[in-house]
Amino acid sequence: MPQNEHIEQHQRRHGHKPDHWEVQRKKEARVHKNRSKMAQKLFGLKAKLYNKKRYTEKVQMKKTMKMHEQKNTEEKNDDAIPGGAVPVYLLDREGMSRAKILSNTIKQKRKEKAGKWAVPVPKVKALTEDQMFTIVRSGKRKKKVWKRMINKVSFVGENFTRKPPKYERFIRPMALRFKKAHVTHPELKATFQLPIIGVKKNPQSHMYTTLGVITKGSVIEVNVSDLGLVTPTGKVVWGKYAQVTNNPELDGCINAVLLV
Amino acid sequence: MSKRKIDDVDTTNESSSKENTLGSEVTPSVIEQETKYFVELVKGDGSSDKVGGTLEVDAHFELKQLNELLNSEHFLNNDQQLPYSFFVNDVEIKDNIRDTLMKSIQDQLTPQAAKKLKQKEKGLNFVSTQDAPLRITFFPQALFRVRPVTRCTASLPGHSEAILSVSFSPDGTSVASGSGDATVRLWDLNTEMPQHTLQGHTHWVLCVQWSPDGKKVASGGKDNIVKVWWASNGKKTGKALKGHKKWVTGLAWEPFHADSSCRRLASCSKDETIRIWDVSLSKCEFTLSGHSKGVTSVKWGGDGTIYSCAQDLTVRLWNVDSKSCTKILHGHAHWVNHMTMSTEYILRKGAFDHECVPLEDDKLEERRVEAKARYDDVLGKNPVRLVTCSDDHTLILWEPAVSDKPIARMTGHQGIVNHVLFSPDGRMVASASFDKSIKVWDARNGKFMMTLRGHVGPVYQVSWSGDSRLLVSGSKDSTAKVWDLSNGRLMCDLPGHYDEVFSVDWSPDGQRVGSGGKDRVLKIWRQ
Numbered sequence: 016m017p018q019n020e021h022i023e024q025h026q027r028r029h030g031h032k033p034d035h036w037e038v039q040r041k042k043e044a045r046v047h048k049n050r051s052k053m054a055q056k057l058f059g060l061k062a063k064l065y066n067k068k069r070y071t072e073k074v075q076m077k078k079t080m081k082m083h084e085q086k087n088t089e090e091k092n093d094d095a096i097p098g099g100a101v102p103v104y105l106l107d108r109e110g111m112s113r114a115k116i117l118s119n120t121i122k123q124k125r126k127e128k129a130g131k132w133a134v135p136v137p138k139v140k141a142l143t144e145d146q147m148f149t150i151v152r153s154g155k156r157k158k159k160v161w162k163r164m165i166n167k168v169s170f171v172g173e174n175f176t177r178k179p180p181k182y183e184r185f186i187r188p189m190a191l192r193f194k195k196a197h198v199t200h201p202e203l204k205a206t207f208q209l210p211i212i213g214v215k216k217n218p219q220s221h222m223y224t225t226l227g228v229i230t231k232g233s234v235i236e237v238n239v240s241d242l243g244l245v246t247p248t249g250k251v252v253w254g255k256y257a258q259v260t261n262n263p264e265l266d267g268c269i270n271a272v273l274l275v
Numbered sequence: 276m277s278k279r280k281i282d283d284v285d286t287t288n289e290s291s292s293k294e295n296t297l298g299s300e301v302t303p304s305v306i307e308q309e310t311k312y313f314v315e316l317v318k319g320d321g322s323s324d325k326v327g328g329t330l331e332v333d334a335h336f337e338l339k340q341l342n343e344l345l346n347s348e349h350f351l352n353n354d355q356q357l358p359y360s361f362f363v364n365d366v367e368i369k370d371n372i373r374d375t376l377m378k379s380i381q382d383q384l385t386p387q388a389a390k391k392l393k394q395k396e397k398g399l400n401f402v403s404t405q406d407a408p409l410r411i412t413f414f415p416q417a418l419f420r421v422r423p424v425t426r427c428t429a430s431l432p433g434h435s436e437a438i439l440s441v442s443f444s445p446d447g448t449s450v451a452s453g454s455g456d457a458t459v460r461l462w463d464l465n466t467e468m469p470q471h472t473l474q475g476h477t478h479w480v481l482c483v484q485w486s487p488d489g490k491k492v493a494s495g496g497k498d499n500i501v502k503v504w505w506a507s508n509g510k511k512t513g514k515a516l517k518g519h520k521k522w523v524t525g526l527a528w529e530p531f532h533a534d535s536s537c538r539r540l541a542s543c544s545k546d547e548t549i550r551i552w553d554v555s556l557s558k559c560e561f562t563l564s565g566h567s568k569g570v571t572s573v574k575w576g577g578d579g580t581i582y583s584c585a586q587d588l589t590v591r592l593w594n595v596d597s598k599s600c601t602k603i604l605h606g607h608a609h610w611v612n613h614m615t616m617s618t619e620y621i622l623r624k625g626a627f628d629h630e631c632v633p634l635e636d637d638k639l640e641e642r643r644v645e646a647k648a649r650y651d652d653v654l655g656k657n658p659v660r661l662v663t664c665s666d667d668h669t670l671i672l673w674e675p676a677v678s679d680k681p682i683a684r685m686t687g688h689q690g691i692v693n694h695v696l697f698s699p700d701g702r703m704v705a706s707a708s709f710d711k712s713i714k715v716w717d718a719r720n721g722k723f724m725m726t727l728r729g730h731v732g733p734v735y736q737v738s739w740s741g742d743s744r745l746l747v748s749g750s751k752d753s754t755a756k757v758w759d760l761s762n763g764r765l766m767c768d769l770p771g772h773y774d775e776v777f778s779v780d781w782s783p784d785g786q787r788v789g790s791g792g793k794d795r796v797l798k799i800w801r802q
Contacts, residue, residue: 106481106524
């Protein structure tokens with residue numbers, strides 16, 4: 016036995032004083048008084064250290080309280096019947112193809128009716144012409160300045176044929192042309208790589224829409240025939256609109272959210 | 276009819292032995308030249324009894340004339356003209372005998388064999404049907420005709436979650452729907468209004484089954500409980516039937532002709548067991564265990580056998596009296612998803628025939644005897660047949676009473692086969708698959724008959740009309756479709772659901788089709 020543990024040994028042998036637990040309780044009840052006295056008395060570096068320690072303690076306490084609260088709410092939810100009911104023959108097939116399933120629930124329908132023009136990115140920052148274009152000088156003395164090269168990502172359709180390069184006013188660089196986009200279905204939380212059909216609207220300007228420039232907030236049409244979407248009459252849907260959520264020219268890819 | 280000549284000499288024994296040689300001796304050109312055939316008419320109910328004598332008929336004898344002939348005093352001597360369908364070498368006669376015979380022979384021949392035969396024909400003199408009479412098999416058709424449903428007469432909202440199962444009562448007066456909102460609802464069909472809401476389950480109601488006397492409804496849920504309700508007032512008949520450890524996947528009542536009080540109910544569950552319940556005492560009579568994975572379907576046969584299929588790839592037969600497993604059928608290579616038996620429709624209708632006369636309590640015994648007679652009539656001399664469908668994209672036809680080896684394996688689907696159903700007359704089987712198609716098979720030999728294409732999503736369920744001439748299917752593509760089996764074409768499309776159609780059912784009286792799905796609306800379709 017270590018030399019300094021004689022108090023503990025005594026307690027093991029003879030037990031506590033009769034009023035031990037009472038004293039302890041009262042002492043514990045006084046703790047907050049002592050703490051506040053301490054906090055008022057301390058100054059300088061010691062106060063700083065003490066306050067920091069108290070702060071972390073309090074944060075920890077709040078966290079644990081919050082954890083307990085969450086547990087309570089979960090228990091309440093146990094009685095509720097979970098949604099998303101499936102028939103018995105699909106019970107063991109959950110998750111197999113559900114990620115690919117896109118269906119038009121009533122909720123989705125209503126949302127479509129109510130907020131047809133509510134889009135994930137409602138506002139875009141205006142881009143100036145010199146952010147959009149680089150001026151390309153042409154002519155023998157390089158004094159003609161009517162050519163523009165587009166700095167942003169663009170979509171060029173399959174059947175596009177170039178004008179003679181000499182007369183081409185807008186150059187859409189090959190390296191910034193895209194054919195596919197990563198489209199997320201907001202309700203499924205699943206992402207698919209889908210071919211782009213066209214640019215529906217570029218919010219910056221009508222001209223960019225016709226040029227097929229894709230910037231953040233542009234609405235593009237994508238080919239969703241892979242997803243197996245159907246209309247209420249049982250026809251397969253193949254084109255749907257999606258809004259671009261990233262800056263494709265900076266990221267090197269197009270991320271978009273399907274507008275349902 | 277003046278051409279008819281009844282042969283006095285009975286050739287039953289001879290002809291049955293010659294039946295098989297017929298195909299090999301007759302060649303297309305000879306048949307084409309012949310103007311008259313000797314034919315005999317044979318019952319198609321498995322007994323192969325010959326009806327009447329052998330007679331000589333014109334080669335261009337048509338279906339209508341054949342029908343008249345069979346109904347006449349020389350053969351069946353029917354008072355009324357009843358409809359029959361005729362088969363030569365398993366090919367149905369649609370126009371006249373000769374064309375059908377030609378077609379059947381051409382179907383049997385491979386291209387090479389046909390070529391050889393042509394060369395041979397020139398120098399040979401062939402034996403024709405005059406030596407062995409042509410066997411024409413006939414089957415009775417349904418006396419009534421169900422008119423196809425075309426329009427939606429009612430969209431019944433009420434459920435607050437997806438409808439998972441729809442079932443018409445055997446007398447066709449009301450329909451029950453089980454839903455993901457943990458309720459069963461009964462709907463009155465005359466007014467097309469809600470009748471009762473049966474609350475009591477605490478989780479999704481997965482399956483609903485009417486008792487064959489139409490007085491009780493059993494429902495099984497994901498809360499592992501089976502509940503039985505009175506259809507008349509929507510009250511529980513007794514306590515909840517608790518015992519399963521996992522969700523209930525299927526229910527089957529004891530056939531009406533075995534017990535007219537409908538006391539016993541079988542339920543199968545994901546927990547690998549089948550439980551037999553006594554409904555009036557609200558307790559479990561016994562448990563059948565043996566499957567090693569979740570049981571997917573259970574059927575109560577007419578002769579006291581319970582059939583079950585499971586995800587452990589097997590089909591098992593259980594004897595109710597000895598409470599033991601009598602046979603295990605192996606054959607599938609993946610989960611067995613669903614099962615159907617040839618007498619399923621008649622057992623479902625139980626106490627009711629196609630006229631649906633209401634059942635009175637003092638006539639129970641009388642009706643039981645009638646039901647027994649109807650059951651025996653449908654079954655004929657054939658043993659009960661089973662068709663199972665599986666995740667391995669195939670179906671298997673079994674005759675479990677005869678052999679535990681499959682009769683035929685039906686291949687052709689390119690996806691999981693989810694649902695399979697015998698036609699009410701037991702001559703065809705329809706299978707619904709996730710490859711977006713429905714296939715129809717001959718239930719006698721498992722031969723492929725036709726594919727019904729038109730859905731653009733997986734097909735979940737099919738249901739036959741009472742006369743076996745029409746079929747309705749529900750699919751994930753949010754439509755139901757009605758198919759005409761006489762030509763294998765889409766008869767009409769039933770659009771209107773906003774989402775997947777999980778369950779379809781054709782009422783036993785043939786008047787209505789009910790469909791329910793993820794859009795929470797029960798739709799009733801009528802002619």
